[in-house]
Amino acid sequence: MTKKHVLILGGGFAGLACAQKLTDERFRVTLVDRWNHHLFQPLLYQVATAGLTMSEVAQPLRGILSAQKNVTTLMDEVTRINLDCRQVHLKGHVLDYDYLVIGLGAKTGYFGHPEWEKHTHGLKSLKDAMQIRREVLLAFERAESAADAAETERLLTMVVVGGGPTGGEMAGSLAELSRRVLKNDFRRIDPSCAKVHLIEAGPKLLPMFPGGLPEYTLERLTSMGVHVHLNSPVQEVGRGFVQMAGERIESDIIIWAAGVEASEVTRTLAGIPLDRSGRIEVLPDLSLPGHPEVFAAGDLVALTDPKGAIVPGVSPAAIQMGQFIAKLVTAEAEAGTRPAFVYWDKGSMATIGRKAAVVSLGRLQMRGFPAWMMWLFVHLIFLMHMRNRINVFIHWVWSYFTWQRGARIIQP
């Protein structure tokens, strides 16, 4: 009998977790990704600020899956999904499937202002991160040989939009880069004069964190030299500026960490309900309405689980979904008999530069150094499956004591 073919779209947390759990030889698995690597997104901001190198947060998918002989990896881009013909169209060719798992993830969202994209940098891919690193490092280089003070100030002004974890970590890391890492590297300019603005539409930073953690984050970032703008929805973004109500910031480096929307491929799913940001409204078992053989996982899924929890677009949720789907497929459970996916909230954490982080685990709340140690520990565990963990760890220990960042190489 021919093996059933499970086609997984996307090698992110969801797709990879699903593939790794599909070890049953009765299934032939194909994993398709645009790139040849799995990306550890939570540390992407470190690549953007020259703290880590590309290969310390990314790992070749083939390397991860090389031992799993029933998995074939293809580097190609998904253009269209035809649910009725059970076919997926790639740039290269067309693939059939018995089971389909859609884990194509999310991209940067601009709240209905796609025209803002070309003026800003997202922070979703290695490419984004490498571009930001390049722009930021070049800005300091240009400032060092700038003609006048006005040009210098403009070059050394950076804006981060979005007060969530990504935005907060990014702003904090940029502040450290200018105030500590590059401190002694220049002769004509003082890098610590660089202005880092963090813009948040709502009344507080890290709104999803309880207790005093948002206030603590605000206080920490401010003391690190970050200019935080609360209650400041962005009205307009153009070439070299961000416009808020009553305030305009001139900057060529605008990092957009304010919103995400699902991969546009979801728009090609005929007759499948999507929410405003293009996320798939899946059934409780993560399958698509009317298509029990098709599942979606990760942050392109819009789902409220049986316990009433809105499943967030974070890596633990994506991994849990991927594994849940792998179990259903392996069991070949009929649509009616399937359990519902239940999200296990492992809590959330965010780091605010060196020695400072916030952690929220159920009732437990932590801040400052202990929280930072915990953040470090958890991320090292996460990185465990990556061969780079030793290097990353040494990098971190080294950076902690020397304030050096090894990846300060401008992308040729």
Add this chain to the structure above:
Amino acid sequence: MTKKHVLILGGGFAGLACAQKLTDERFRVTLVDRWNHHLFQPLLYQVATAGLTMSEVAQPLRGILSAQKNVTTLMDEVTRINLDCRQVHLKGHVLDYDYLVIGLGAKTGYFGHPEWEKHTHGLKSLKDAMQIRREVLLAFERAESAADAAETERLLTMVVVGGGPTGGEMAGSLAELSRRVLKNDFRRIDPSCAKVHLIEAGPKLLPMFPGGLPEYTLERLTSMGVHVHLNSPVQEVGRGFVQMAGERIESDIIIWAAGVEASEVTRTLAGIPLDRSGRIEVLPDLSLPGHPEVFAAGDLVALTDPKGAIVPGVSPAAIQMGQFIAKLVTAEAEAGTRPAFVYWDKGSMATIGRKAAVVSLGRLQMRGFPAWMMWLFVHLIFLMHMRNRINVFIHWVWSYFTWQRGARIIQP
């Protein structure tokens, strides 16, 4: 009294060594480089074959020189040198100098066939290395989803031109990549079917090595699966092919390690004698004829030292020249009273893949594993000044036992 201004062009081995030795506060030093990093070129082939990451062979110049307060680093490109006005024209602006040190290095040379450049990859810069890595890894990815056997074979054919150390190391490393590193990563193709051709115009590989070392190298590379073509001068290079006398190889990946010529900036030096490949024919004290205040160092220098040794274009020679010039400048020695530069040959070594290398130190000759250990040791010493040595070392130890290469990330 105003400090004398020493302008150093190029942050390679020569320029950096010179800057680092110019600690005398009586001098104001400006170091200009096209990039923001110093590159450890001897390991560039490892970046090209995904063995090392960019930031493991490159280090920010500002980081290296941050403690040396009399040195200013500028990232800019030299367009023209005006010896009579004592001015150097950069893309950005114009700089005056009291002393000038030209260490702009060499670029890939095509023996009067500049039109071949666009069909080949050089291996002089990080950009070259990253392009080669990208092309090589993409070739395997494309082959995995190739339509027919012919296309697969074409995709998996790689050519290295030039049987010197760079070419030999490159070919060996490519052979290992396909036969060992990627061994289990693919399902449809067998990566070890990849053909690596090494083309040398002369009768032997590594001709500069004595005794049986060239023969040993040939035997090793052949046993590693490299197709070595001796006595095969390249007659023509075009889009996707290399033509030798009687043989033509179809390949989209052609790596050119056959020749170098001096940076074209030397052509702007009015009235200064250059050799065929544009290298500056300096006086014994490394200064330019008629310009005792201008020196040249590194592989854009053509010089035979008093002991009759032709100074080779290798990093030890460049470092020795840079330091020699720094001493002359610091002593402010008059033209007539200066000693001649004498090259100290520390011997030469080349690695031929894992566990195999050749070493020649005066009378001493080594090959195989002991030579490889020596190569490893010497290169770690070289890397000592780089903060990355620990990472590189771990990378190497890791790769040695696992055959993994961590940098197998396709450049986004």
